[in-house]
Amino acid sequence: MNVAGGVLPVAAGVALLVFAVRMAREPRRLSNAVWLGVALLLTALWLLRTAWHLEWLTPVLLGLLGVVAVLVALVLPAALIANGVRMWRREGRSAGNLLSLGLGAGLVTLEALAFAPLGRWGSAVVAIAAVLAGYFGFLFLSLLVYSVVYSRLGRRGGFDAIIVLGCGLDGDRVPPLLAGRLDRAIRLHTREATPPLLVVSGGRGPGESVSEAEAMHGYLRERGVPDELIRREDQARTTEENLRFSAGLLPADARRVVAVTSNYHVFRAAVECRRLGLPFHATGSPTASYFLPSALLREFAALILHYRRTTIAACVLIIGAGVAVTIFA
Template sequence: MGNYFSIIIAMVYLIGAFVMPKWRQHKVNQDWKFFELLWFSLCFIVYVIYLETQLHSYYFLIPSALLLLFLFYYFKEKRRLINGLLFNLFLVIGMTYLGFLLVRTTNPLLMVMAGITGVVLLLLILIGLYALIAFLYWNAIVVMRKEGHSLANLLTLLLAIGLTAFLIFNHYSTRILPEWASLLFGILPLSIIYFSIVFYNFLTISVIYQFNQPKYNQDFIIVLGSGLIDGKTVPPLLGRRIEKAIQFYKAQSKATLNPPKILMSGGKGDDEHIAESIAMKNYALEKGIPEEDILVETNSKNTLENMKFSKEIMEKTFGGNDFHAIFTTNNFHLFRAGIFAKMANLNADGIGAKTAFYFLPNAFLREFVAIVMMHKRRHLIICGLIAVTMILFATAQFFLVSRY
């Protein structure tokens, strides 16, 4: 019976995986990858529950409860960092559960998945940090060649240099430092581990937030501005934001015959000849968007002001605050922009425009630094607790050695 059910599930999954792209071709939004992932997850969950019921046990309820907890918090408010932590807790408990289930069933599919996971984890343990450092140096060179030598473009290089120095000092510290001093040095790796966990949670929720599927009932699409070339020309990075808004504008127009207004948001910088929103409007006009469907917000200087001032324009245009709105920005900036929308009391989620791969590591690091600074008090307290704990251990070790 078990083999028959496995074959049936495999056939059902393969049929669905083949049909999914065909089905999405008939939709206005033809993106099929998100639905393909959902289909695989659904089939796998059904299969795991079947294996569990064959054993007359219900341990699958533990990871299921964590998944439901994540979904509850996520759909209640998507723009919260704790959602990344909850999802990663679900992954850790879920992987532990699958390992436990594998021991009990010796299921071939679970064995294959465990083998792949084991190889990946082994590689991460053996060469993970060294591979990361090599990648960061490579990425830093590419970014500097293509984007220039500004401080914002040097983050991957600075991180690579810092990690290299840490590895060298960590290698020799145990040989040249007394034990109590090595404990003091432990403040640094523990702080690195802490910020690595925070970064991983941030990256997780940033990726999940990319899967927003807004309904075609929007009244406004806010396009968040960025700097202009020579103070007057829309750069490719900003152009992709506008293109993403235009793509949604056309899709909703086709689906409902009721296009949203595109609200270009961005003021005039000190080194710019015109407001960013005016240049963005001109760009959209050249792409064939009717002028009556374009609004401009020309006073904002940062993302928070983008959201606040755009909200005022939308309320005035709509005649109230019960409108539907989304915003577009580059995918790496999407989650932090969502946080600013929440701070502005704007009920709007975002859709992200694709960014060149080489630019993403540096961009996500920049976003992470900004997120950390938004909650710097919390991080300072935790790092302070780490430091105090290690100082106490080092002090105890010092007096213990002195005594004996």
């Protein structure tokens, strides 16, 4: 027991040190989020174990664990389902808008099956699904925490160029989500002694009468940004294309470049910059609170797909271990 008590703080310290070193070398790595999550988890386990041996804290800990259990088992699924219904009504029935609804329904189903008499193999399948849910939940929370950390690290000024990533139009009008990105870019632009170049990026999508770049250009001009400081990239349809095509419009001496997007999209944009070999960082604009859960889930799914080999390997390992335990138990 004493050995375990000594191992946990050492392991937490090692994980935190690895995280700090890797972040200092390259903050745009997804693995940074994992190392931070491991460090925080080990620290929490160490503190929990230490506090558990203090008799006066035991009732408090039991109460906190009960609250956490209720939040995870009841409040979280209900909140996700409610958010999914709201997204359905306000943003349409696209697959991305229904992610929170689907996840909430999935959690409710998993919890119901945990109490059902399913037999040996049925219970094993539910247990494996619960472990997978825990694994992805850990990754999601780690990414969420590190995204907040990353957003506080970036350069605050001294930019040579600012790239604004598009996110869709309402016909030919700039919707609130895109307006937030443009307003953030304008604030960054106007605070510089020498105003940097602005590159607006986005092609013309289904149901749009003009390209995103054209609509964004008009928005900036209406707010006093000089035309000679705006360049339009009107072919991109994905984040990768936004960044790659916009990089081709930058002057050769533009070394300090920031990509402006929404706050939920900042870290994935930064990871994409690194993957493309672009020395850009990202910053974000605020997003409506009701939109965040589904948006964050979309970003998480996209990042997981970027690292699909690792994801598949982890899932195979978890499933294989579950099957082995069921066979030999």
